Structure formats: structure tokens, C-alpha cells
Amino acid sequence: MSETVRRKGITGYILLAPAVVWLVAFFLIPFYSLLAASLFNSDGSDFRGYTMTYEWSNYWHAIQDYYPQFIRSLVYAGFATFFCLILGYVLAYAIAFKSGRWKNLMLVLVIAPFFTSFLVRTLSWKLILGNDGVVVNTLQFLHILGPNGHLLYTPFAVVMGLTYNFLPFMVLPLFASIDKIDYRLIEASNDLYANPVVGFFKVTWPLSLPGVVSGTLLTFIPAVGDYINDELLGSTQTRMIGNTIQSLFTEANDYPAASALSVILMLMIVVMVLFYVKRAGTEDLL
Amino acid sequence: MSHLAEDTTTVAAAEGTPGAGLGLRALTKQFANFTAVDSLDLDVPTGSFFALLGPSGCGKTTTLRMVAGLETPTSGTIHLAGKDITHQKPYRRPVNTVFQNYALFPHLDIFENVAFGPRRRKVAGIDAEVHRMLELVELTSQTRKVPAQLSGGQQQRVALARALINKPEVLLLDEPLGALDLKLRRQMQIELKRIQTEVGITFIHVTHDQEEAMTMADTIAVMNAGVIEQMGAPDDLYENPRTTFVANFLGQSNLIDGTIRSRDGDMTRVDMHGIMVSVPRERTHATDSRGWVGIRPEKVLIGEEGEALDAPGNTIPGGVISDVSFVGVSTQYLVRMPWGQELQVFEQNTGRRRIFRTGDRVELSWRPEYAFVLDHAQDASAGSQIDDE
Amino acid sequence: MRWLQSKVVLILGILVLVYTFVPISVVVVMSFNKLPSEQSKIYRFNQFTLDNWLHPCTDPSMCQALGRSIEIGLLATLGATILGTLAAFALVRHSFVGRSSTNVLIFLPMAAPEIVMGSSLLALFVSAGFAGQLGFTTILIAHIMFCLSFVIVTVRSRLAGLSDTLEQAAMDLYATPQQTFWKVTFPLVFPGILGAALLSFSLSFDDFIITNLNAGNTTTFPMYVWGVSRKTIPMQINVVGTVMLIVSVLIVVGGEVRNRRRTRALAGPSPARRDSVVAAAGARSSAGGLEAV
Numbered sequence: 027m028s029e030t031v032r033r034k035g036i037t038g039y040i041l042l043a044p045a046v047v048w049l050v051a052f053f054l055i056p057f058y059s060l061l062a063a064s065l066f067n068s069d070g071s072d073f074r075g076y077t078m079t080y081e082w083s084n085y086w087h088a089i090q091d092y093y094p095q096f097i098r099s100l101v102y103a104g105f106a107t108f109f110c111l112i113l114g115y116v117l118a119y120a121i122a123f124k125s126g127r128w129k130n131l132m133l134v135l136v137i138a139p140f141f142t143s144f145l146v147r148t149l150s151w152k153l154i155l156g157n158d159g160v161v162v163n164t165l166q167f168l169h170i171l172g173p174n175g176h177l178l179y180t181p182f183a184v185v186m187g188l189t190y191n192f193l194p195f196m197v198l199p200l201f202a203s204i205d206k207i208d209y210r211l212i213e214a215s216n217d218l219y220a221n222p223v224v225g226f227f228k229v230t231w232p233l234s235l236p237g238v239v240s241g242t243l244l245t246f247i248p249a250v251g252d253y254i255n256d257e258l259l260g261s262t263q264t265r266m267i268g269n270t271i272q273s274l275f276t277e278a279n280d281y282p283a284a285s286a287l288s289v290i291l292m293l294m295i296v297v298m299v300l301f302y303v304k305r306a307g308t309e310d311l312l
Numbered sequence: 313m314s315h316l317a318e319d320t321t322t323v324a325a326a327e328g329t330p331g332a333g334l335g336l337r338a339l340t341k342q343f344a345n346f347t348a349v350d351s352l353d354l355d356v357p358t359g360s361f362f363a364l365l366g367p368s369g370c371g372k373t374t375t376l377r378m379v380a381g382l383e384t385p386t387s388g389t390i391h392l393a394g395k396d397i398t399h400q401k402p403y404r405r406p407v408n409t410v411f412q413n414y415a416l417f418p419h420l421d422i423f424e425n426v427a428f429g430p431r432r433r434k435v436a437g438i439d440a441e442v443h444r445m446l447e448l449v450e451l452t453s454q455t456r457k458v459p460a461q462l463s464g465g466q467q468q469r470v471a472l473a474r475a476l477i478n479k480p481e482v483l484l485l486d487e488p489l490g491a492l493d494l495k496l497r498r499q500m501q502i503e504l505k506r507i508q509t510e511v512g513i514t515f516i517h518v519t520h521d522q523e524e525a526m527t528m529a530d531t532i533a534v535m536n537a538g539v540i541e542q543m544g545a546p547d548d549l550y551e552n553p554r555t556t557f558v559a560n561f562l563g564q565s566n567l568i569d570g571t572i573r574s575r576d577g578d579m580t581r582v583d584m585h586g587i588m589v590s591v592p593r594e595r596t597h598a599t600d601s602r603g604w605v606g607i608r609p610e611k612v613l614i615g616e617e618g619e620a621l622d623a624p625g626n627t628i629p630g631g632v633i634s635d636v637s638f639v640g641v642s643t644q645y646l647v648r649m650p651w652g653q654e655l656q657v658f659e660q661n662t663g664r665r666r667i668f669r670t671g672d673r674v675e676l677s678w679r680p681e682y683a684f685v686l687d688h689a690q691d692a693s694a695g696s697q698i699d700d701e
Numbered sequence: 702m703r704w705l706q707s708k709v710v711l712i713l714g715i716l717v718l719v720y721t722f723v724p725i726s727v728v729v730v731m732s733f734n735k736l737p738s739e740q741s742k743i744y745r746f747n748q749f750t751l752d753n754w755l756h757p758c759t760d761p762s763m764c765q766a767l768g769r770s771i772e773i774g775l776l777a778t779l780g781a782t783i784l785g786t787l788a789a790f791a792l793v794r795h796s797f798v799g800r801s802s803t804n805v806l807i808f809l810p811m812a813a814p815e816i817v818m819g820s821s822l823l824a825l826f827v828s829a830g831f832a833g834q835l836g837f838t839t840i841l842i843a844h845i846m847f848c849l850s851f852v853i854v855t856v857r858s859r860l861a862g863l864s865d866t867l868e869q870a871a872m873d874l875y876a877t878p879q880q881t882f883w884k885v886t887f888p889l890v891f892p893g894i895l896g897a898a899l900l901s902f903s904l905s906f907d908d909f910i911i912t913n914l915n916a917g918n919t920t921t922f923p924m925y926v927w928g929v930s931r932k933t934i935p936m937q938i939n940v941v942g943t944v945m946l947i948v949s950v951l952i953v954v955g956g957e958v959r960n961r962r963r964t965r966a967l968a969g970p971s972p973a974r975r976d977s978v979v980a981a982a983g984a985r986s987s988a989g990g991l992e993a994v
Contacts, residue, residue, distance in 0.1 A: 038795025045788035045849055046803060052846040053810050056821030063824040113717045120714025134953050135718055139725045141949030144907050145926040146942035149934065150727035153746075193721060243812070251814030254909060258930055268816045268910070275820055275914055281827065288820040295814060382869050402872040415870035419888045428884075429874035474874065 057292075064285035081282060088286040092270050096290075099266040102181065103250035106188035107196075110245045111238065113189070114196035118237070119230075121197075122204040123212075133201070140194050148187055148258050155183050155259070179261040187255035195244040203237025204230070239303065247295055267291055333358045333514065334379065334482050339388035341374050348374040350538035351388065356482070356516060356531075358393075361508050363517045363529035367561070367695070371538040372518045376484050379516070380409045392481055403432070408475035409484040413491055414467045416459035422446070422470050423455040429478040445473040448507060465496045472504075476511060485517045489524060501527045522562050526550070534558050536695065550608075554597045556686050559606050561695035566612070566655045567604040567686065572596075580685060585651040589626040590680040602688035609656035611682040614645060615665075617673045626683065628676045631655070633668045643667050647674060725946060732939035753936045760935050766925035767941060770906050773837070773921065777844035777905040782898045784845070785852025786890075792853070793860040810850045818847065819911035826915065835917030843911050848901040855900060859893025892956075899952060906945075 032038075067079040089096075121132045139147070155161055155177040165171035177183050207230060215225040231238075253268030260266075267287060274284035334356040341349040349371040356362045364372040377383040379390060381402030389398045397405055408429070416425050426445055430438045446452045449469035459467055468488060475483055488504070489497045505528050508515050519525050525532050526546040533543040534557070542549060542558045550562055559565040570582040570589070580596040582589050584605055591605065598604070617629065634654060635646035645657040645668065657676065659665070668674060735750035758764040788807075791797070810818065822843050826835060867889065871881040909923040916924060926938050 032796035033794060034796050038791045038797045041787040041791035041795065042797065042803065045784040045853065046806065048784060048846060048849060049806050049810065052822060052825070052842055053818065054806070056818070056825040059824035059828050060817075060821040063828065113720070116710065117714045117717040120711045120717075124708075124711040124714065130957060132714075132718065134950070134957065136721070138946065138950050138953070139721045141903055142725060142728060142942045142946045143923060143926065143938075145909060145923050145930070146728055146938050147724050149926065149930055149938075150724040150731065153727055153731070154723060190721070190724065247812060247814055251816040252910070253816070254927075257927075268814075271816050271820055272910075272914065275823060281824065284820060285824055288817050291814065292817045295817075299812075380869075380873055382873070402869070403875045403877055407873075409870070409873045411866050411870055413864075413866070415864070415866040417867060417870070417885060417889075428871070428876070432875040432877075432880060478874065 060285050060288055063281050064289050066282045066285075084282045084286040085290065088283050088290065091283075092267065092287060095265055095267045095270050096294075098264065099250050099268070099291075102185050102188060102256075102264075102266060103246050103252075105185045106192065106249045107242050107246045109185070109189040110193050110196040111242060114193055114200050114241060115234075115238075118197050118200035118204050121201055122207075123209060136194060136197050136201075140191075144191065145254060145258075148191065148254055151183070151187055151190065151259055152178060155186070178259065179264070181260070181264050183259040184256050184264050184266075187259045188249045188252060191252075191255060192245045192249050195248070196241040199240040199244060200234065200237040203234045203240075207233045243299060243302070247299070250295065251291060333360075333393075334516070335391040336375070336379075337389045337391070339375070339378060339390065340386045341371070341378060341383060342386045347538050349378070349385075352538070352540065354533065354540065354543075356514060358481075358514055359512050360531055361505065361515045361517065361529050363519060363525035363532045364535055365519055365522060365525040365532050365561075366535035367520055370535045372520075372535045373486060375535070376409075376486055376516065376518045379482065380407055380484055381405050382409075406478075406481040407484060408478050408480040409486060410468075410471045410475050410488045412486045412488075414459075414471040416467055416470055416474070418459055421456050421458050422451065422462070425459065425470055426474045426477055428474060433478070441477060445477045448476070448510070449473045464492050465500060468492065468500060469503075472507065476507070476513070480513060482514045482516060485515060487519055488517070489519075489521075497524070504528060526562075534561060536561075551682075552595055552684060553606070554686070555694070556604060556606075556690040556692055557695035559684075559686060559695070560693065564609055564656060564696075565606045566609060567606050567692045568653065568655070569688075569692075570603055570605040570685070572598065572601050572603055572685070579680070582685060584628070585649070587628050589628075589683065591683045591685050592681055595681075595683065596685040598685045598687045600688055603685040604688060604690070604692055606684045606686055607678050607682060609644070610642075610658040610660075611678050612655065612657045613677045614647070614657050614659055614668065615675050615677065617675050619675060626678050626680055631674045631676050633670050633672045633674060636668065636670055638667065645674075647676060649676075728939045728942040728946070731936055732943045734936050734939070736933070736936060753940050757937050757940050759937060762920070763922075763925055763935060763937055763941075766920045766922045769837075769919065770922035773840055773844060774902045774906040776841055777848055778898050778901040780841070780845040781848035781852045781901045782894060785849050785897060786856050786894055788849075789853050789856035789860055792857055807850050807853050810847055811854070815847075815908075815910040816914075819843070819914035822846075822911070823914045833917075835915055836919040839915045839917070840912055840919060840921070843915050844905040844908065847908070847911060848904050851900050851904060852897040855897040856890065856893045859890055859896075863889050903949065 062078065064084055065078060065080050065082065066084075067077050067081055117136065121129060121136070125132045153159065157176050157178065162171060162175070162177055165177075166173060166175065171177070177186075211229055211233070212225055215229045216222065220228055250266075251268045253266055253272055256264055256266045256269055271284050271287050271291070274280045274287070278284075334354075336352050336354040339349055339352040339354075340347065352371075352375060354375075364375060366372045374383060378385050381397075381400060381404075385398060389396055391397065392406065397407075417428065420428070423442055423446075426442045427438050430441060435441070442455075443452065446455060449472055451466060451469050451473065454462060454466065459470065462470065468491075471488070485504075489500050492500060501524060504515075504517075508528075517525070517529060529546065531543065532546055532549055534541045534549065536557050541555050542553065549558060553559040553562065553565070556565075556567060559567065568584050570584040572580055573583050573588070574581045575593060575596070578593050579590045580593055582591060582603065582605055589605060596603070614631075628649070630650040631647040633645055634648045637644040640661070642658045642660050645659070646654045647657055648654050655676065661667075730746060732753055733749050733751065734746050735748040735752060737747050752759075792800075792803070797803075822839075823835075826832065826839055831839065863886070867885055868881050871885045872878075876884060907923060908921075909927060912921055913924055913927070920928070922941065929935060929938070
């Protein structure tokens with residue numbers, strides 16, 4: 027009957043303050059630091075210190091030196107997101123509409139593998155895709171892969187790892203969206219002479235779009251910045267932007283360049299997300 | 313007939329000491345952009361089963377919540393047993409509520425739900441009292457289940473027990489049967505009435521369902537747009553409505569435009585599109601020269617054209633049947649009158665008379681003492697378009 | 702054939718599930734593997750052994766890293782859960798200026814790439830002169846930061862789903878505001894808080910990217926695995942992975958069984974519970990949050 031009445035007064039601010047202060051101090055302000063660091067003089071170092079020289083050329087150099095990694099990151103993450111969408115949609119649809127009383131169990135099973143350490147999980151792909159592994163042997167036997175062909179340390183392995191690791195981020199929002207669809211709508215579309223395929227694209231897919239949008243974003247964003255999969259399953263030929271940023275920070279100690287790359291990555295993602303959400307908002311997604 | 317209302321009130325009031333019941337004076341609640349309750353005066357005698365009846369949004373729930381202390385009145389006072397409780401905290405009032413969707417605590421079992429109030433008040437002998445209460449609502453075998461394991465009807469009983477165990481001065485019931493299906497609702501209506509008689513506590517029951525209010529309550533206040541339209545015993549409200557809203561909201565009424573020609577003696581003579589009808593003076597609630605002549609569809613007799621019906625006085629010729637619905641116990645006709653209006657007529661299927669067909673020419677008649685005249689300034693359709701939720 | 706047709710989606714779905722379990726089964730199997738030699742770099746099954754389970758700390762530095770991860774996980778969980786729960790109450794129950802910008806602030810850490818968050822924090826620490834003191838404290842700060850939003854979102858959804866008529870009913874039944882909070886509100890929100898805490902712990906325990914940038918010389922378990930991944934991989938990491946899997950499955954299934962027992966009389970599982978499984982497991986998937994962008 028009555029809406030929850032929000033209490034006025036100072037208590038709300040007191041309750042909220044610690045969390046907001048924490049997020050401002052360790053999430054927002056760091057962005058400013060990052061921005062500042064990206065404009066430091068490029069020949070500074072940890073020991074000599076940096077000076078703020080508004081070195082905009084850092085950005086120019088960063089793009090010039092590392093554009094292949096940027097492009098690679100986008101392409102790999104794009105493929106991974108695409109594969110996640112296909113696999114995730116099938117799984118989410120099956121759980122939502124076809125699993126009957128096993129619904130909860132299947133949901134738990136989707137989540138369970140991902141409570142095992144990310145790194146340990148990714149390492150086991152190394153074994154699965156390894157040169158003497160079942161997968162490679164089978165593919166070689168079928169002549170899909172040449173006798174000297176391999177999977178590990180290729181872009182395929184990296185995309186595969188990304189797909190695997192970020193699948194739940196796709197499945198859960200998709201499930202949440204599909205599960206809300208009244209199955210009678212799909213039956214109604216069949217009743218109105220839509221065959222299952224037409225019915226899917228005219229009814230189920232449009233209604234699940236919110237899940238598709240959040241799922242693809244939640245998969246793409248972490249995938250594009252990830253470097254664990256690439257480091258463990260890829261090679262120096264497959265380096266992504268995350269690897270570069272990480273090694274510039276921790277190994278080369280080139281803070282200005284690393285910061286500039288980070289800022290570019292962030293901006294790129296923000297622009298893409300805004301563009302994407304806007305298009306998705308007008309139901310113009312595909 | 314019109315004395316019935318006063319009679320009931322006096323009888324009910326006599327049961328308790330004067331001023332011992334619940335009294336609302338000029339109670340007003342304004343929200344940001346509308347007035348939910350508008351200067352309401354109401355006395356609920358102790359021990360009565362009182363219904364606040366009205367469509368959704370009429371202010372009945374707000375009134376109830378103010379009595380419970382869950383809403384603060386903008387102005388006005390609430391007295392209970394001679395004490396001003398207008399600004400008393402809800403947890404200090406001797407008032408308990410059965411909430412619309414029961415609001416049972418999902419994390420507590422039935423026993424603990426019922427024991428919640430006594431535990432807060434640190435009453436002694438809780439166990440025995442809870443069992444006595446669960447016995448009253450016939451739920452002794454379910455004490456250790458959680459609310460989610462009970463059916464709607466059972467949850468309803470738990471909510472009732474949980475409130476009654478505190479022996480409140482007044483028990484408030486907010487659409488208590490709204491979530492139940494029709495059959496269960498009937499059953500619970502009888503059940504609630506039994507329990508009320510047994511415990512003797514004042515029940516204030518808020519509902520939009522007129523049938524529910526009429527079945528259970530001994531006094532009904534019909535509420536509309538923040539004010540009480542009419543208050544009285546169910547039969548009095550039904551037989552002698554004073555406003556078009558009550559006439560339409562409580563059952564159905566034919567309201568016919570009429571001009572009052574004379575008010576001599578006991579009778580008012582009304583010209584109804586050229587046909588003179590009589591209505592008792594005490595049932596004439598129009599002060600102007602114009603009014604709505606009202607008659608309940610089941611009070612209208614229907615006969616062949618020219619047939620002398622047994623009602624003395626009010627005979628209205630020239631009707632043509634425009635629709636017939638056979639509903640088993642009765643037949644419901646729509647009769648188009650010479651002035652273009654369609655009147656409703658319900659006739660018992662006693663078998664004494666043939667069932668008319670569409671297009672048949674008929675004559676209508678009713679006894680003067682069943683008719684009433686309402687103020688012409690009121691909207692003739694007020695209260696009729698309200699859907700049940 | 703018709704049977705197959707009607708089940709084809711379900712079968713494909715199960716195949717996807719199987720795919721997600723392939724690496725997990727490898728982890729479990731490899732936890733029983735004996736490497737051919739101490740320095741072997743070959744990562745494949747060689748010989749069955751229970752040694753890894755019996756002597757998990759053959760490499761003491763692994764157990765040290767594990768201990769540190771658990772310690773950081775517990776502290777981060779405690780911090781994030783307290784701050785986040787308070788904030789969730791404020792968001793649902795109190796009115797204040799700047800609600801929408803607060804919502805954006807809470808949403809962003811869940812959407813920002815970890816590498817950007819990690820490098821930003823590092824930039825902050827460096828510019829504040831903490832470059833030499835990176836370690837336990839800086840990791841803890843970072844972990845509380847990225848767990849916070851997940852806690853807020855999880856508790857908030859639980860709290861928002863809690864009808865305030867229950868609290869009104871408590872008040873009506875003579876409970877003072879304090880009693881109402883402790884007897885009704887808190888017990889009902891508690892599952893949400895617990896879920897948020899479990900989520901926090903698993904996020905903190907498993908984080909690598911942000912941690913690695915802000916850890917200095919401190920090594921957590923994921924960092925240890927990272928370190929050994931190009932060298933000899935001690936099979937004990939698979940023991941840790943298996944134990945993590947078992948513990949989390951037990952927690953989830955335990956909660957589910959407990960819930961089923963409570964609502965067995967009702968037909969079908971409660972949708973509310975399912976929502977909380979979804980929310981707890983992937984608060985990142987809070988579609989509502991995306992609207993903030």
C-alpha cells in the first residue's frame with residue numbers, strides 16, 4: 027500500500043559517509059592521480075622522481091608504440107564476447123525455460139566452477155590445450171590441425187581462455203532477463219503462425235535485450251583489460267594491452283607511459299559503452 | 313424505516329459506556345497533492361463489528377493507519393476509551409492490525425509470530441496464551457511451521473491470532489480477505505464473525521467489497537473521497553440510501569430524473585417524465601424541486617402491458633424489453649422506457665409468470681415505500697463505475 | 702526424434718555446462734598427480750598420489766601466500782561488509798542529496814576494468830609517496846574498495862525487497878524501533894549480508910590484477926600461482942583449487958537445502974531465493990546498475 031518512506035535527517039549521511047569517502051579516496055581520486063601521472067616527464071623514474079611537465083606527447087608515444095596491442099585487445103575481447111553470447115544464451119535459455127525443477131541446481135553449477143581460483147583454472151587450460159593433449163591429438167587425427175600444429179600460445183587459446191573465464195558474467199544477466207519473459211508470450215507467437223525461429227527473433231530475443239546488453243558489457247570490459255589469459259595461454263605474439271600496462275608499471279617502471287595507456291583504455295571503454303548503450307536503448311542493437 | 317440507523321447506533325452505543333469506544337474528531341490527512349481524509353468525525357462503539365466501506369483511494373486505509381499510529385494526522389484527534397491517542401507511538405497503542413497481506417514475519421514460525429506481541433510486552437504465561445489463541449483460530453497443529461508453508465487462509469488466521477492475543481481495545485482489519493479466493497473468503501467471513509462474537513473486541517474492518525461488509529459488520533460507514541457518505545446498519549444503508557454514491561456502490565439502483573410536485577402529509581409526489589409516483593416523505597432526501605427517484609431492480613415488478621399489478625400507486629407503462637439475462641434464480645431485464653432510459657428489473661423465477669423476450673411491451677410497477685428520492689445535484693452515476701480490485 | 706527436438710536446447714545447455722567443468726575436473730585430477738621430477742616443467746598427468754593432499758605445504762611459500770590471502774580476504778570482507786551494509790541502509794531507508802551521483806559512484810567500480818583501477822591506485826600511492834611501502838595495507842585498501850560496491854548492491858537488493866509492512870507490523874505489536882530493527886529488520890536482511898560477505902571474500906581471495914599492481918613484495922595466493930606458472934607448477938595449487946570448489950559448493954548447496962526444507966510445502970522453489978543466488982554469485986550482473994551509465 028504505502029511506499030517505503032525514506033527518512034530525512036543526518037543519519038542517512040552518517041551511514042553513507044564511510045563507504046562514499048572510501049570510494050572517493052581510493053577509486054575516484056586515483057583516477058586523477060592516473061591522469062596526472064600520464065602527463066609526467068617521461069624520463070623520470072621511481073628514484074629520481076617525476077615532475078609534472080604536461081607531457082602530452084606521452085599519449086602520442088603510447089599510441090604509436092602500442093597500437094597493435096590495443097587492436098589485439100579489442101579483437102580478442104570482441105571474439106570472446108561473441109562466443110560468450112552464443113554459449114551463454116544457449117545455457118541461460120535452457121536454464122530459464124527447459125530445466126524444470128533442476129533450475130536452481132543448474133544455476134549453482136554455472137557459478138560453482140568460478141569459485142575455484144581464476145589462475146588455477148586458467149592454468150588447467152594449458153594442460154587441456156597442450157601439444158600432447160587430447161584436443162590437439164584429436165584435431166590432428168581429423169587433419170583439422172597439421173601434424174606440427176598447436177593450439178597453446180596462439181590467439182585461439184587466448185580467446186578460448188577469455189571466453190571460458192568470463193562466461194558467467196554473460197550467463198547470469200542473460201538468465202535474469204530471459205527468466206522474466208512470460209513463456210506464454212512465446213507460445214502466443216507460435217499460435218500466431220511464427221515458427222520457432224521467427225518466434226525467437228521476434229519475441230524472445232527482443233525481450234532479452236537488456237540481459238544481452240549488460241551481459242556483453244560485463245564480459246567485454248573485463249576481457250579487454252585482462253592479461254592473465256594472454257600471459258598463461260598466449261605468446262609474445264599475442265600480447266594484449268593489459269600485459270603492456272602491467273609490465274610497464276611493475277617491470278619497466280615507466281609510469282607515465284603506463285598511465286597514459288590506462289587512461290586511453292578507460293576512455294576507449296567509456297566511449298564504446300556510451301555508444302553501445304545508446305544504440306541498444308533504441309533497440310537497434312543488431 | 314429511516315429510524316433504523318439511529319436505533320442501531322443507540323443499541324450499539326448502549327453496550328459500552330458512553331465515550332468508551334473509538335472517537336475520531338475532524339480527522340484530516342493531507343498528502344503532498346491531495347486530501348486523503350477530510351475532517352472525518354466518527355464514533356465506533358465498543359464491541360461492534362464496524363466496516364469502513366469504499367472504493368480504493370477513498371481514504372479508508374489512511375483512516376485505519378491513523379488509528380493504528382502508522383500515519384500521523386494532519387489535524388484532528390483520535391480518542392480511545394476516553395484517552396487522546398492522536399500522537400501516541402504505534403507500539404504504545406492498545407490497537408492491533410491485521411495487515412492487508414498479513415505481514416507475517418517470514419523468519420519466525422507460527423508460534424513465534426503469535427508470541428511476538430506478548431514477548432515485547434513481557435507478559436507472563438505466553439505459551440498457554442499462544443496455544444489458546446491458536447485453538448481459537450484452529451491452527452494448533454501448525455505451530456512450528458513457517459508462514460510460507462501455510463495456505464492463504466491459514467496465514468490469515470495466524471495474522472488474526474497474532475493481533476488478538478494482545479487483547480487490543482480495537483482490532484483493525486485492512487482488507488483482510490482480499491488475498492483469498494471467493495470460496496475461502498465466504499468461509500472466513502463467517503469465521504471472522506464467530507471470532508468477533510467470541511472475543512467481544514471492537515473490530516474495524518476496511519474493505520472495498522460491499523458484500524463482505526454487509527455479511528460481517530453490524531454497522532457500515534460508506535466512505536468516498538475522504539468523507540463518510542452514510543453510516544448505519546447494512547439493511548438500512550441498502551434499503552434507504554441517502555446519496556447516489558451509496559445507492560450505486562451498495563448494490564444497484566435505477567435512478568430516474570424527477571420533479572417534485574408536492575410534499576403533503578406522509579408522501580412526496582414526484583413527476584417522473586410525465587408519470588406521477590409517490591415516495592414516503594421520510595425517504596425523500598432531495599431538498600430542491602428536482603430529484604432522482606431511486607428504486608432497486610429487485611423491487612420493480614414487471615407485467616404484461618395493461619395488466620393490473622398489485623402495487624398501488626406507482627405504475628409506469630410503455631416499457632419495451634431490450635435485454636434479457638437468465639441467471640437461474642432470477643431473470644434480469646433491461647427495459648427501455650418511453651423517455652429513453654433503460655431500467656434494470658430483477659425478477660425471481662417463481663414460475664408464476666412467463667419470462668419475457670426482447671421486444672415485448674411491458675408495464676413496470678413498484679410499491680411507494682420501496683422508492684427513495686435523492687438530491688438532484690448529485691451525480692447519478694457516482695459509485696457505479698467502480699470495479700472490484 | 703520428437704523427443705530429441707524438444708530437448709535439443711536443454712542438451713546444448715548441458716554441453717555448455719560440461720564445457721565449464723572440463724578445466725575444473727582437470728584441477729581435481731591434477732591435485733592427485735605426482736610430477737615425474739622435482740623440477741619438471743611438463744604439466745600433465747603422470748602418476749596418482751595422495752602426497753599433494755597429505756603434504757600441502759611442501760613449498761612453504763605457497764602456504765604463506767595462502768595464509769596471507771585468507772587474512773586479507775577476511776579483513777577486506779569485514780571492512781567492505783560493514784561499510785557496504787551501512788551504505789545500503791542509507792540508500793534504501795534514508796533520503797539525501799546526491800542520490801544519483803552516489804549510485805553512479807557505486808556502480809563504476811563494478812564496471813571499470815581492473816587494470817585501470819589497479820593502475821590508478823598505484824598512481825595514487827606513488828604520488829602520495831607510498832611507492833616503497835606497497836604491501837599488506839595497500840592491498841587491503843584496494844580490496845575493500847572493489848568489494849564495497851558488490852556488498853552495497855547485494856544488501857540493497859535484499860533490503861529493497863523487504864516490505865516495510867513487516868516493520869509496521871512489528872511496531873503494531875509493541876516492538877520499539879530498536880526491537881523492530883533487531884527482531885525483524887536485521888534477521889531478514891542477514892541472508893543478504895551473509896551473501897555479500899561470501900562474495901566479498903571470494904572476490905578478494907581470487908583477485909590478481911589489482912593486487913599485483915599494488916602488492917610491492919607481498920605475495921598472495923594468486924600471485925604465487927602467477928609466479929610459478931612459467932616454472933615448475935607445484936601440484937598443491939590444485940589441492941587449493943579443489944578445496945575452494947568444495948567449500949563454495951557446500952556453502953551454496955547448504956543454503957539451498959536449508960531453504961528448501963523451510964519452503965518444502967510450497968510448490969516449486971521460491972523465486973526470491975533464486976534471485977539471491979543470482980545476485981550473490983554475480984552482483985556484477987546487476988542490470989539495474991547499468992542504467993546508471
